[in-house]
Structure formats: C-alpha cells, structure tokens
Amino acid sequence: MNKQAAKKRNISSIQVMKTLQVLMQGNYTMEELVKILNENEQGNVFNHSVVSKYINTCRYCGITIPKIHNKYFVSHIPFGMDITDSDFDLINKLQFTAQNNMSAKASKSFEKFLDKISRYSNKRILRIAEKTKDVTGTLFEKAILDKNKVRLMYKNKTIEDCIPLGTTTHKGRTFLNVFVNNKEKTVSIARIAGLEILNEKFKQFDTNTTVIFKLKGALSQKYQLRPNENVITDSRPNYIAIANRGENKDILFSRLLRYQNLCEVEHPKAYRDEMKEIINNTLSNYGV
Amino acid sequence: MLNTEGISDLNQISLTGLRAIALIGLLIVKPRSIGEIKAAFVDMNIMDKTQSDDILRIDLNTIKAMGCEINRASRSTNFKYVLTKHPFALPVTLDDYKLLKRVYDKVKDTVSIAVLIKYDMLFKKIASFIYDTEIKEAFLGISALKQFDIEQLSNLEADCNNERTITILYKKVNSSTESKKEIIAQKLVFNNDKVYLYGYDINKKGSVVLNVKYITSILSRKLTSNGINSKPVKVKFFIKDFGTDSPSDEENVIEVNDNGYIVEGNYFNEFLAIQRILSFGANCKVLEPIDFQDRIISALKEMRKTYE
Numbered sequence: 001m002n003k004q005a006a007k008k009r010n011i012s013s014i015q016v017m018k019t020l021q022v023l024m025q026g027n028y029t030m031e032e033l034v035k036i037l038n039e040n041e042q043g044n045v046f047n048h049s050v051v052s053k054y055i056n057t058c059r060y061c062g063i064t065i066p067k068i069h070n071k072y073f074v075s076h077i078p079f080g081m082d083i084t085d086s087d088f089d090l091i092n093k094l095q096f097t098a099q100n101n102m103s104a105k106a107s108k109s110f111e112k113f114l115d116k117i118s119r120y121s122n123k124r125i126l127r128i129a130e131k132t133k134d135v136t137g138t139l140f141e142k143a144i145l146d147k148n149k150v151r152l153m154y155k156n157k158t159i160e161d162c163i164p165l166g167t168t169t170h171k172g173r174t175f176l177n178v179f180v181n182n183k184e185k186t187v188s189i190a191r192i193a194g195l196e197i198l199n200e201k202f203k204q205f206d207t208n209t210t211v212i213f214k215l216k217g218a219l220s221q222k223y224q225l226r227p228n229e230n231v232i233t234d235s236r237p238n239y240i241a242i243a244n245r246g247e248n249k250d251i252l253f254s255r256l257l258r259y260q261n262l263c264e265v266e267h268p269k270a271y272r273d274e275m276k277e278i279i280n281n282t283l284s285n286y287g288v
Numbered sequence: 289m290l291n292t293e294g295i296s297d298l299n300q301i302s303l304t305g306l307r308a309i310a311l312i313g314l315l316i317v318k319p320r321s322i323g324e325i326k327a328a329f330v331d332m333n334i335m336d337k338t339q340s341d342d343i344l345r346i347d348l349n350t351i352k353a354m355g356c357e358i359n360r361a362s363r364s365t366n367f368k369y370v371l372t373k374h375p376f377a378l379p380v381t382l383d384d385y386k387l388l389k390r391v392y393d394k395v396k397d398t399v400s401i402a403v404l405i406k407y408d409m410l411f412k413k414i415a416s417f418i419y420d421t422e423i424k425e426a427f428l429g430i431s432a433l434k435q436f437d438i439e440q441l442s443n444l445e446a447d448c449n450n451e452r453t454i455t456i457l458y459k460k461v462n463s464s465t466e467s468k469k470e471i472i473a474q475k476l477v478f479n480n481d482k483v484y485l486y487g488y489d490i491n492k493k494g495s496v497v498l499n500v501k502y503i504t505s506i507l508s509r510k511l512t513s514n515g516i517n518s519k520p521v522k523v524k525f526f527i528k529d530f531g532t533d534s535p536s537d538e539e540n541v542i543e544v545n546d547n548g549y550i551v552e553g554n555y556f557n558e559f560l561a562i563q564r565i566l567s568f569g570a571n572c573k574v575l576e577p578i579d580f581q582d583r584i585i586s587a588l589k590e591m592r593k594t595y596e
Binding site: 008009010012013014015016017018020021024053054056057058060061063077078079080081082086087090091093094097098101102106109110113116117120168169170171173175186188224226248250251253254255257258260261263264272275276278279280281282283284285286288 | 300301302304305306307308309310312313316317346347349350351353354375376378379380383384387388390391392394395397398399403406407410413414417480481482531532533534562563564566567568569570572573581584585587588589590591592593594595
C-alpha cells in the first residue's frame, strides 16, 4: 500500500459518519444536531448548511432520514437488519406482552430496545405502537409497594378486600395474587372491573413460600427441575424431595395434581391439607 | 444500495462521505477485495475506473478512524478486507438482553413450535448484527430451542401438519440400543424446555409421546396422510371455571350456563386426558364416558391414599 495513502483520511467523510452516528441515537432538530456534533470539536466545525449537506449525503446512500415535527431521525438503513412481516408479528407479540404483563418501567425499557431495533432495520416503518398503560396492574403494583390493601371490584359486581401479593403470567394471561380470608387466591385480571387502593395498611407479607413435595418412582427419574426448584433429598430410584420457591400456588397445585399418586405435598402443612381437601372435594363431585 | 441517480449537484453532498458509507455498507454485506470495491464504486457512479486505488485505501483508513476494525487483506482472507466491527452496529447491551429474555420467557410457553422456530431465527438475525462477542452469545442463548436442531423441528412440524408417517430411530437416555419406530406424526409440543412429538405408533397400535431429543435419526417419511383418528380419546366434562388455565386446542366449550361450562375434549391419549382433567381439581367433573370417569375416580382414590 502507498505509505502516503496509509496515513491520509477524509475529514468530511468522518464528519458525515459522525452526523449519521448522532442521527442513529435519537430524533433531533437541526439546532440540536449542530450543538451535539460540535461538542467534541475544537471550534464550530458543524453548522446548518454543512449538516444539511451531510444529511443529504446519507440520504443519497439510501438511508432514510425523515424530518417530522422539525426533528431528523434515521428510519431505515439499507445495510440494516432485514425485518420481515413475520418478524414484525413476533416483535408485536413481545411488545404486547411487555406492555400488559410487566411493570411500567420494564415496558418503557423494552420500548427503547425496540426503538434501537427499528433504527437498525432496513424497514421504513417499524410499527412501534404507543405504550398503553394497564391501569389495574399499575395500581396493584403501587399498592404492593405502599403496603396498602386493595378492593377488587369484579365484573360480576362482587367486591373483595384483600392483601395484594404479586402478579403472575401464565399461558399469556395475567393474574393477581391476593390473600383473602386467610387463603392465597389467584384472580384473572380479565375478571376485574375496577380496583381501589384502600387506606388500610398490611404488614410485610412473605410471598416467597417454599413448598416441598416428593416425587416417586419413574417420575423421580425423569422430572426436569424448574428454575425456582432444587432437590433437597435424592433417594432415587425411590423418590426425590423438591423445594419449590415462590411459584403461584394455584398454578403449582394444578401441575402437581397431574402427577397423580406419584406426587405428595409435604410442606407447608397448610398446603398439604389444601391438596388433601382438593382431592376429597374432587371425589365428592362423583359422590365418593 | 445507493441512490446516486439523482446526484445532479455535487455541492449538495459530500462525495467522499458518500464513498465512506458505501464502503461500510459493502463490507457489512460481505468481505471484498480492493478490485471488487472499485468495481462496485464504478458501478455506483461514485468513482471513475481510471482513478487510483489509493483513493480506496484512504477511504479504508477513514472508516478505520471512525472505529471500523478491518482485517488486512491477505492470503488467509483470500485478499479480501473483512469488517469485524463498525460504529453502526446494533448498540444493544446486556441489559437489553436480560429484558428481551424476560419478555420472551413470558411468551414462549404460549406459542406453537412453529412460532418458537421463528423467534429462534429472529434472535439469530439480531445477533448477527451485534459485534460484541459476549452480548452476541447472550442473544444466541435466548431461544428456548437453542439446544435443538431447527431444521429437524421444522421438518417434524411439517410432518405433523400433514399427519405423515415417519420411520425414526429412537434412543432413550438410559437405553443402550436404538429402537426403530413407525409413527404417524400428529403434534409437536413445547413443554418445560423439552419438545415432544405426539403421534400414533403403527406397530404398537397406540398413541405415543416421544421426547424429540431422543430421536436420533429420521429414516424415511411417507408424504401422504394415513387417515387414522389422531385424537381418539373423547371426554365430556363440566368445569366451573378454568382458573389460571384456559381451554386448550383440544377442547371446545359446547355449552355455557350459570354454573360454568360444558366442554368436549379430544385428546391424543388417555394418559394426557387424565392429566388434564386432574389439573382442574375440584372445579371439574367428568360427564362422559363413564369408563373414563371411573379411571379418574380410581386415580383420585390412589392420590387420597398418599395423604392418609
């Protein structure tokens, strides 16, 4: 390589790329762009006409830089990710889940991540919808944080005052976990017509119940531990005892019932008794 | 890539800037030799073929000054410049990865294998635009199907959609030998990070649920459907409410009354039907058939003994 060429650089090329880099980070007016670009320069290297020229250069490269509400931003780069219609659908599903099943903070962070994907895609429009707030979920989370009891108003017009414990997502649906009448209960958010935060406070509630259950025979051999589980006694091939922490009680019970007589809830006693009660109540459905 | 046709006034643009961005774009797509870059530039009308290659070397230095890392064109790279890092790469962080994984983990159990395969491909696509090795590997590890052969799953999914008969070699983890099975593929199910093939075993004349991980080879597939009823276990039951669950693909609500729902389920085999019914607990009562109701009662009695 020619040694002279090895040292040379095109200053205006570097400035064009700096302009593009800034535009890929956010939406800016011309004044904001000039200010940001000059921040790391000695003197005012960038001005309106120079930046306009650089934006034009990027546009000639096939980079789409719209100006909306007086702000410039990159909406498409030709060498970016090829986001297909099918990818759109997948992204939309993730976005919907984040909006409806996660905290407002997490949902907002996820929107920012999608915005990055959007800027680095080769699609001209990536449908990033405005965040919709799930009022019930937000109020419920606030009540947990402030340790206030809540009043749930159901769509069937009944009312229930309870201690809010947390939210659970199962098979794409959101549930509120509450403590009412000395029992944990799981309520689908779809059943809720309204929620009121009561002034009455509750004491810190341990929602991280550890349930110990025994699995016997063949099931003990092939059972795959969940991320919130660990084996506390391993007597395979006869049985294993598993500690499960913090899983929603109704979801856990529903799963353990499937294991039939190969499963036995051992601890806490209240859970063991409840499992027994479920079995007896189910048998009584058949007059047994 | 370039929209150079409209360049009528060179004062409107920076030609060197245009070349720099074009060069990054060309190298992102694939490694190129100096000759290939020149040919592309000439083709794009942003360089004259009589101009010296040194112009391109200056362009390469310029983009390096902006943070591009480019492997020297050598024999090992087939004399091509290889772009290994650039300032326009997707700027995702480990926090983005953790967040995406949290959201995906909420979605993965609610979608079909076909959709999980699409997510797997999307994550691979995103990862291909990430240059930080640690973050790239993190993104590649998000997919619930990361341990699976995606091509095999796609083929099995197609087999299930068409209820094809496949001949497979199957080897359980504790078994020392492979067994040959002839299966009518019916449904591919993702559950607790495992993939199961629901099917009908032609030789055993019964339904089977096979862990896809243990399928060591697919020897053949018949492209036509076999016509065997894939969901032979029909159960009618009453349910007060579905609680934390909802009707599955196999279940149809046939009547709604003040107390609850009458549902008809068509299941792949009796074992799965019993598991499903028991999971509803005291909310559910089997109405028909009576022999299936008896099996549920027997199962419950055995369960009751456990707690005596």
